[in-house]
Amino acid sequence: MGDIPADTLGICNAHDHLFMATPKLPGQELDDPDAATAELKAFGALGGGAVAQWTPHGLGRRADDLPWVSKAAGVHVIAATGLHQAEFTPPDVVARVKNQLGELFTSELTQGIEGTGVKAGMIKVAGGFHGLDEHARATMTAAAEAQKATGSPIGVHLELGTGALDVLELLCGRLEVPPDRVILGHLNRSPDFRVHRQAAEAGAFLAFDGPSRANHATDWRLFDALIALAEAGHAGQVLLGGDTTTAAARGNPGMPHLLRVIKPGLEKELGEAAVKGFFVGNPARAFDWATEDRAT
Template identity: 35%
Template sequence: MNHPAPHTLRTVTGELRSASVRGPALAHEHLVLDLDRVGDGAAVLGAERHAAAVAAELVALREEYGLALVVELTCRGMGRDVRALSRIARETGVAVVAATGWYYEPFHTPEIDTLDVAALAGVLVREIEDGVDGTGVRPGVLGELGSHGDVPAPAEAKVLRAGARAAVATGLSVATHAQLGRGGLAQLELLTGEGLPAHRVSIGHQDLLDDPGVHRELAERGAYVAFDTVGKSGYQSDGTRLRLLLALLEAGHADRALLSCDISRHGYLRDAGGQGYGHLFASFLPRLRAAGADDDLIDLLTRRNPVRFLTGATVEEN
């Protein structure tokens, strides 16, 4: 099996040495997706209609904050479009890592009902090795593998197990969707039970779960704890997110926290009056600095941690 070289990221425009990532990353985003299940078009970032606004935001963030990398976790059944991701990456100069896998149960595609775990893992491995839909674009992460509730549904457990097997086979990492932050420990049990090391796992949406004990346990087991819905005030206040993050940092787990905004509908874009991809940099990180974070900690949280999560390898300090 052709694993990525050590210290190498697999992006939509080719392999990238991790040492080349000198600026911050967004660890869980969507640049193109379609989650519309009710027909109102709200949960959409269209490749044609919204890509220009998305690209404009990324360019502005690259120029103002040095944004270097976006981990784009739109997978099968979520409206993934790797051709559009490649165009956005080239137009903006921001590296983009694409994903493969399956989201949580409401968005499952038909093969999940008909294939077993081994066959589903094979589907993912083929995309990772050969590229998505004949494009030659190879995913660089598995995600966002989803579940809802405290225990994954049977079909979700199947997807998580398949994703873990594909990750082990290809040397990639796994990022999850834990609906409203719940079920992360159960996800980690399933993933590590298939032989995937915990340090190749990021448990998603933990900033929506007001339970510092769970966050500490995930980190103690070696997994990354994703505070990845920053700015989504309809789900959680940033004040609560900051309190939860500070608790994790104070417990000694700064090297296991990931940060992002999870922009997942066009109403979140700046040109639509939303907080945009830059909310992390413009609003949340200044609050973290005011709470005592220095430049090295910010670099750890926004650059070294996400790159280490993707590669499994140590990242040099700036």
């Protein structure tokens, strides 16, 4: 519904989807505004203050519905620009925008998503399985262009949690994106603590997203990974999300699972201060477009 100070996001679900439709998941579209509102209200009822919707261009993000859903639920929503893997995106969309990605991303961040007036608050792109293909390199190059023009964060889908270091080499090395403008998603799907630590040491934010049946994430691995990062001094770079991607996963366990199960469980393991950082302090820095004082 417009720009807000990042420190007013409150408890944040740092990666989820209210709306999404992709050829990869036929019949499992998230396309019901009333269901999205109910899910967001359930999250808000447990203290949730904001949800980052990582649904990018061409995947049924329904940007025109986001303001009234957000207002009805009383929960902030961050919209996304960007482009997912080619196989997730309708071929006609890829063909139409592939030569103007940088301009498209920048325009949706600054001018708004066409026909809606809703501005995106982040860029979402995707890597490949254990590497980067031509499509990934093209979208990340465009994302870097838009990031430099705006200060927006870049959220990266890591396929099955892999390829984090390749992504950082491209975005932060060759393309010179500040590492604290990069959010690496799905790291829980590849519980390689060595890679997690190296990505944290590089300065990126690490998103562990998907404690839902749709992604078969195992909560005990999630806890072990977060404990290891905290013990290594990287608690300040952890983000948590639900990543509900199918209609079957909505409400089962859905967004409330983060606050009903994951949050209290982590508080027992790591203490309330660290977990407040995961849900409040870290997202406020990760999603802030400001260029100064993000490390404080």
